[in-house]
Amino acid sequence: xxxxxxxxxxxxxxxxxxxxxxxxxxxxxxxxxxxxxxxxxxxxxxxxxxxxxxxxxxxxxxxxxxxxxxxxxxxxxxxxxxxxxxxxxxxxxxxxxxxxxxxxxxxxxxxxxxxxxxxxxxxxxxxxxxxxxxxxxxxxxxxxxxxxxxxxxxxxxxxxxxxxxxxxxxxxxxxxxxxxxxxxxxxxxxxxxxxxxxxxxxxxxxxxxxxxxxxxxxxxxxxxxxxxxxxxxxxxxxxxxxxxxxxxxxxxxxxxxxxxxxxxxxxxxxxxxxxxxxxxxxxxxxxxxxxxxxxxxxxxxxxxxxxxxxxxxxxxxxxxxxxxxxxxxxxxxxxxxxxxxxxxxxxxxxxxxxxxxxxxxxxxxxxxxxxxxxxxxxxxxxxxxxxxxxxxxxxxxxxxxxxxxxxxxxxxxxxxxxxxxxxxxxxxxxxxxxxxxxxxxxxxxxxxxxxxxxxxxxxxxxxxxxxxxxxxxxxxxxxxxxxxxxxxxxxxxxxxxxxxxxxxxxxxxxxxxxxxxxxxxxxxxxxxxxxxxxxxxxxxxxxxxxxxxxxxxxxxxxxxxxxxxxxxxxxxxxxxxxxxxxxxxxxxxxxxxxxxxxxxxxxxxxxxxxxxxxxxxxxxxxxxxxxxxxxxxxxxxxxxxxxxxxxxxxxxxxxxxxxx
Amino acid sequence: xxxxxxxxxxxxxxxxxxxxxxxxxxxxxxxxxxxxxxxxxxxxxxxxxxxxxxxxxxxxxxxxxxxxxxxxxxxxxxxxxxxxxxxxxxxxxxxxxxxxxxxxxxxxxxxxxxxxxxxxxxxxxxxxxxxxxxxxxxxxxxxxxxxxxxxxxxxxxx
Numbered sequence: 001x002x003x004x005x006x007x008x009x010x011x012x013x014x015x016x017x018x019x020x021x022x023x024x025x026x027x028x029x030x031x032x033x034x035x036x037x038x039x040x041x042x043x044x045x046x047x048x049x050x051x052x053x054x055x056x057x058x059x060x061x062x063x064x065x066x067x068x069x070x071x072x073x074x075x076x077x078x079x080x081x082x083x084x085x086x087x088x089x090x091x092x093x094x095x096x097x098x099x100x101x102x103x104x105x106x107x108x109x110x111x112x113x114x115x116x117x118x119x120x121x122x123x124x125x126x127x128x129x130x131x132x133x134x135x136x137x138x139x140x141x142x143x144x145x146x147x148x149x150x151x152x153x154x155x156x157x158x159x160x161x162x163x164x165x166x167x168x169x170x171x172x173x174x175x176x177x178x179x180x181x182x183x184x185x186x187x188x189x190x191x192x193x194x195x196x197x198x199x200x201x202x203x204x205x206x207x208x209x210x211x212x213x214x215x216x217x218x219x220x221x222x223x224x225x226x227x228x229x230x231x232x233x234x235x236x237x238x239x240x241x242x243x244x245x246x247x248x249x250x251x252x253x254x255x256x257x258x259x260x261x262x263x264x265x266x267x268x269x270x271x272x273x274x275x276x277x278x279x280x281x282x283x284x285x286x287x288x289x290x291x292x293x294x295x296x297x298x299x300x301x302x303x304x305x306x307x308x309x310x311x312x313x314x315x316x317x318x319x320x321x322x323x324x325x326x327x328x329x330x331x332x333x334x335x336x337x338x339x340x341x342x343x344x345x346x347x348x349x350x351x352x353x354x355x356x357x358x359x360x361x362x363x364x365x366x367x368x369x370x371x372x373x374x375x376x377x378x379x380x381x382x383x384x385x386x387x388x389x390x391x392x393x394x395x396x397x398x399x400x401x402x403x404x405x406x407x408x409x410x411x412x413x414x415x416x417x418x419x420x421x422x423x424x425x426x427x428x429x430x431x432x433x434x435x436x437x438x439x440x441x442x443x444x445x446x447x448x449x450x451x452x453x454x455x456x457x458x459x460x461x462x463x464x465x466x467x468x469x470x471x472x473x474x475x476x477x478x479x480x481x482x483x484x485x486x487x488x489x490x491x492x493x494x495x496x497x498x499x500x501x502x503x504x505x506x507x508x509x510x511x512x513x514x515x516x517x518x519x520x521x522x523x524x525x526x527x528x529x530x531x532x533x534x535x536x537x538x539x540x541x542x543x544x545x546x547x548x549x550x551x552x553x554x555x556x557x558x559x560x561x562x563x564x565x566x567x568x569x570x571x572x573x574x575x576x577x578x579x580x581x582x583x584x585x586x587x588x589x590x591x592x593x594x595x596x597x598x599x600x601x602x603x604x605x606x607x608x609x610x611x612x613x614x615x616x617x618x619x620x621x622x623x624x625x626x627x628x629x630x631x632x633x634x635x636x637x638x639x640x641x642x643x644x645x646x647x648x649x650x651x652x653x654x655x656x657x658x659x660x
Numbered sequence: 661x662x663x664x665x666x667x668x669x670x671x672x673x674x675x676x677x678x679x680x681x682x683x684x685x686x687x688x689x690x691x692x693x694x695x696x697x698x699x700x701x702x703x704x705x706x707x708x709x710x711x712x713x714x715x716x717x718x719x720x721x722x723x724x725x726x727x728x729x730x731x732x733x734x735x736x737x738x739x740x741x742x743x744x745x746x747x748x749x750x751x752x753x754x755x756x757x758x759x760x761x762x763x764x765x766x767x768x769x770x771x772x773x774x775x776x777x778x779x780x781x782x783x784x785x786x787x788x789x790x791x792x793x794x795x796x797x798x799x800x801x802x803x804x805x806x807x808x809x810x811x812x813x814x815x816x817x818x
Contacts, residue, residue, distance in 0.1 A: 234762070274683070356687055360694030367698050382709035384727055386776075389705035393698045521761045523741035573765075582765040601762035604739040610762045611742075 003068050006056025007147040010097075013049035013104070014137040016042050020130035024123035028195075036123035040111040043126050046133065047108035054101045057146050058088050067153035070094065070146045076157040078549075079165070086170035092310075093146035095173055099290070100136045102174075102181040106210075107133065110185065117206065124192035125185075132184055135317045143310045162550070162576050162583055168228035175221030176248055180286035182214020183255055186262075187283035187325070190276040194328050197335035199276065204266035207279065209637055211262055215255045216633030222248050223626035234584030234599045236519070236614045238622060241390045246369040247289035250362050254282040257358040260351045268413060269339035270348055276336060277329055278355070284322045285362065291318055292369070343415040350408030350416070357401040364393045402456045402507065405500055406463030410470060428466050432459040446515040453511030460504030464497040495636025499629045506625025512618035523608035533615030535596060536560045537569075542600055542609050550574040555600030555609060557587070569598045595619045707776060712753040720779060728755060728784050729774040737769060748773060748784070759786040 020042035027035025057070070061084045066072040074091040075084055083090075089098040107129040114122045140146070189207045193199045225245065230238040239245060258278040264271040291314040342348035368385045375381050406428060410421045422429070436455030443450045469475070471489060472482040518533040526541035540556040557569040569587035576583070589596040594617045601610035709727040710720070720726050733754050736747035744763060747754040757775055767773060767789060775786035 234765075352683065352686075356690040359687070360690050363691060363694050364698045367695070368702070371702060382727075384707045384709060384776075385702065386705065386707055389698075389701050392701035392705065393694075396697050397694060521742060523743075584762075584765055599762060602739070604741055606739075606741070608741060610739075610744075612762050 002056045002059050002063075003065065003147040003149065006053040006060075007145070009049045009052040009056065010137065010141060010147075013046050013053065013100075014134065014141060016046045016049060017130045017133040017137055020046060021127050021134055024127045025195075028120040028123045028127075031120075033119060036119045039123040039126035039130075040114075043104070043107040043111035043129065046130070047104040050097075050101050050104040050137075053147075054088070054097055057094060057097060058085065060147075061085070061088050064157065065153075066155075066157055067149050067151065068146075069148045069150045071157060072150060072154050073158050079157075082167075083165045083170065089173050090170065093140065093144045095177070096136065096140050096144055097146055098174065099177055099181060100133060100140060102177050103129070103133050103136065103184060106181060106185050110188075114206075121189075121192055121196060121203070124195050125188045128188035128191045129184065132188070132321070135321070139310070139313055139317065143313055162574070162581070166228060166232055168224055168232065172221055172224040172228060175217050175224060177221075179214045179216075179218025179221055179248075179255070180251060180289060182210055182217060183251060183258075183279075183283045183286050185210040186214070186258060186279040190279035191325055191328065193276055193336070194325075194332040197332055199265060199272040199336050201266050201269060204262050204275070207275075208259070208262040208266055211255060211259050211279075211282075212633050212637050215252070215259050216630040216637070218248065218252050218255060219626055219630040219633065222252060223623050223630075226626075227623050230619075231586060231588055232583075234586045234612075236517075236586075236597050236599075236612070236616065238619070241368070241385075241387045243369050244293050246365050247292040250365050250369075251282055251285040251289055253358050253362040253365065254278060254285050257355045257362075258282050260354050260358075264348050264351050268342065268348060270342060271352070272336040272338060273329075273333040274355070276333070278359075280322075280325045280329060281362075284318070284325075285366075287314075287318050287321060291315065340414070342413070345411070345418055346416040347408065347411045347413045350404055350411050353404050354401065354408065357397045357404070361394055361397045361401075364397070365390070368393065399452075399456065402460050402503070405503060406459050409464070409467045409496065409500070424470060425463060425466055428459055428462040431462045432456070434458075443515075450511065450515040453507070453515065457504050457508045457511055460507060461501060464500040464504075467500075468493075468497050491639040492636045495632045495634075495639065497632070498635060499632030502625045502628030502630075502632055504625070505621050505628055509618050509621030509623075509625060513616045513622070516617050517619075518615040520611075520613045522611060523604050523606075524611045525606075525608040528608075530611075530613060532596070532613045533594075533617075534561055535566065535615060537598065537613050539609075539611065542603075545572075547574060550576045552585075553600065553602075553609075555587075555598070555611065557598055557613075559589075559596060567596065569596065571598045571600045573600060573602065590620055592620060593618065709774075711750045712748055712755045713750055715755055715779070715784075716753050722780060723778050725776065725778050725787075727774055727776045728757065728786075729772070730754075732767065732769050732771055732773050734769050748775065755784050756782070757784045757786050759789055761789075763789055 020039055023035050024039035024042075027033070027038065057068075059065075060068045060071050061075050062081075064071065064075060064077045064084075066075075070091060070093050074094070075087050079087065088094045107126060110117075110122070110125055110129070114125075117125075186207050189203065189210075193203055222245075225248070226238045229240065230236070258275065261271050261275045261278055265275045368389050371385055372383050375383055406425060407418075407421060410424060411418075432455045435458035436451040439454045440447050440451040468489075471493060472485045474482050477485075520530050520532050520537075522530065524530065524539040526539060529536055529538045531537075536559070538558040538560070540558060542553055542555040545552040545554050551574070553573045553575075555569075555571050557571075558565065559567045559569060567589045569589060571587035572585040574583045574585060575581075584599055584601075587598045594615060597614035597616060599612040601612070603609050707725055707727055708720070709729060712728070712730050715728065728748055730748040730750045733747040733749040736745075736754075738745045742760050744759045744761075745756065746759075747756050749755075757777075759775065759777075774790040775784065776788045776790070777784055777786035779785070
């Protein structure tokens, strides 16, 4: 009964979305305020209906209603409560419903807080939102109905995949979707602006916080997925350049570019058409991400759902959305005229460079991800594009990006003075060179790579500090003045510095763990010892244990450094009888400075066990950096200039304080 | 400092259309450069996928990296220390594989497998054996390779 209620609510939501996608557009074209206002109430109704449907599905999972196919295949009566809740979105149908729910939530957000938007813009934004909702709701109802019944119902569910019962993975999709779907708002604003033929700072003030929020969520989502892969897959890796990972990286790169170019629209009324195009591309890449993951067109370690019919639907949806919006862009972009000019060497110029490099990186990832698909379709040759390609192809873009990240924030708007900026960045330049030289002198291996990497990292870490010091006129003005400046420094400025600092932290983790990690793979018998980096791993043996619903092989390592005991590490290999599968539970000793990572595998039949041991310096900085970046985004979001309905006066005062 | 002032003056003189044009041109230039770099990197780093029958028909050059896919032949898995030997079959032909390391959790006899490495004297030396998360999931290339060998029934393969 509850499932039918959910199904019915979803059908109603589709009807509401249909009305919301058409009537307000007509109203906006004719200047009919009543029809325009309808968009708001429709968006709220649509949200309530989708929420009802989502609640119904959640109830079916909580109550273990196995007459619903989705619950029967993806849940189990013995599943812990947390994983029953997260199990709702842990499958194809449910995850799409979550997509639709977040989409409707954001639409309702625009409806509820958009009182200060021009009515026609608000109506058009909500109509575009409803078009996207229409596509997704139709997709769910016609190809992926989560409420389908099965008769007779099975005695118990099928979904105890232990690999998926993990907090890192459980909360990875919602964050990812909050990011993907958040970009839909930027997209809706872009399309609405094209229809209106107008982009102004007020438009950018709306687009930027949504983009910022979406970007922060996506950053956390990607980091969670990477962290999960690191500790759960037992390979010690955190990024595999897998198509599914790339699918989330592409919108992130484009979204990062959008974030930066929207600033130029807001502050300087330039780069309008470019920003609108970026908004379209970012959301298109989000849709493509959904398409790649959900259709299973690519061989991937993450592909849980594989169904060509669904793929065809999303492909058509993608073609209509991307093709339609780009056609609209081609027709209307002329109307978006810049109100200001800027020299190549200026803050705007640096942001354009940022956009070009990030765009090039997104294009590179896209090429590497889709190339095997095209080659297969054209020639039948099966190829894979692995990490070496991405490393070789992305480095030429990333290096100048990291350098520009230091210069950009110090350049003045409109016309910058590079020699002056270079002078002010002298400290950072000195630190970077010193770090590079010290690395070159001290590193026992990968010295050149490490020197370039760490030099850049030092640059990326010190330039935000120099930039903050500049804003405060630290050491150049009396301390009291610096203190006064510190107190009025807008949070957006803190946010930017923090996010840039996070990039440096993450790069530090990547460089250090790639250049100086130690990997030891060998068969060990009880009593054997291996040196891993500065540590010694004594293998004391492995024994079989009974777990609650699995059989475990638990290895026992005693780790010492210079004879002093450091840790006892007990990795496991778990065999589950139902469903039959094996999982690796790596033993990890995470520290801020280094991770120790141990995996034990099957016996080799001669009294030994296959083992894999790692020493990974600074690897946790990768996720720490991502977290700092997302925190920077959140901090910037909390800036009162971004707050919806902030008085214009406060906005002006804050702008005057930052000197822009 | 003088060149900077000059550049600024020049920019001031540029009409919006020209600036937009130069923006678009620089964007295209960056994109072109990215594509050029990517294609070069692609040429050097493409890894082809072959089934056992294809490998025997025209063996890739020694030391040339490629991916080998098929089913793990029943009864072929042997462990010697950290070294594992098994055979990858498409039910018509089989290639012996040697791998040092820990196999992915879902590695099992009669299951689909994809290994990356190179051929040395008729033996495939695997640098990595790929993990698949789902026990019912058949790597697409493997399914195709089995189809090519003519012994694959849709839905009944694993």
